[in-house]
Amino acid sequence: MSEFFAMGGYGFYVWGAYGVSFALLGIEVFLLMKRKREAQA
């Protein structure tokens, strides 16, 4: 398991790329849902 997260020594780069990307997509969805609720209110 820890070997998987180490990514052959490139864990910082791989998880930095995936983590930030999916976090940003999540933020976009969150903001959009907020806008949707406010638009319908």
Next chain:
Amino acid sequence: MTAQSIKWFWYASPQTFFPLAGRIARAAAVLAGIFSLAGLYVGFFLAPTDAQQGDVYRIIFIHVPAAWMSMFIYVVMAFWSAVGFAMQTRLSAMMSRALAPTGALFTFIALWTGSLWGKPTWGTWWVWDARLTSELILLFLYFGFMALQAAIDDRRRADRAGALLAIVGVVNIPIIYFSVQWWNTLHQGASVSFTRAPSMAATMFAGMILMAAAFWMYSIAVAMVRVRCEIVESQ
């Protein structure tokens, strides 16, 4: 007038498009979830470690699909801008506005993941080569489009100004795409093209295509929800 074109104009009205957009958004959101789980599984568990780069190459599964989406969304945004400019349909301008933030987001993701890939493989986070620079210009075009829309109070004038910027900016898309052929760039050439077999293992290719499908569906879902917000807010 044929039945086909009647239906086309029927959906050009925001009110009739509203429920359809909701159904498309739900279906696309479900598919985005399925494709991304499949893509991540293939990318992390089935695709082998690259002989030259090691595991850092796995950034490709978001980097390349995000870069594709960044360019494709811009072309679609410019298409709807052109339609809105020529036909004065309200829905097409709304479509352009709904796409811009997601396009900007994928452009940023392409740059961010590229930077994290560049550091261990090229030894630098950033280089002013043609591919990276033209992709950065794409990000500024998206920002310019959104800023211009926000800066003009009159909706129709904002749409026309934004449409002009979007249409003129399309010139940047072939520059991004062909930059690796036209100039000597640090960025590598295309791994996938329409004319020859992909230069990578089948599982790597499959992971990339699945993630591209996931981003595609995500973009459709988000743009459809956002266009529904635009419709509600315009009333």
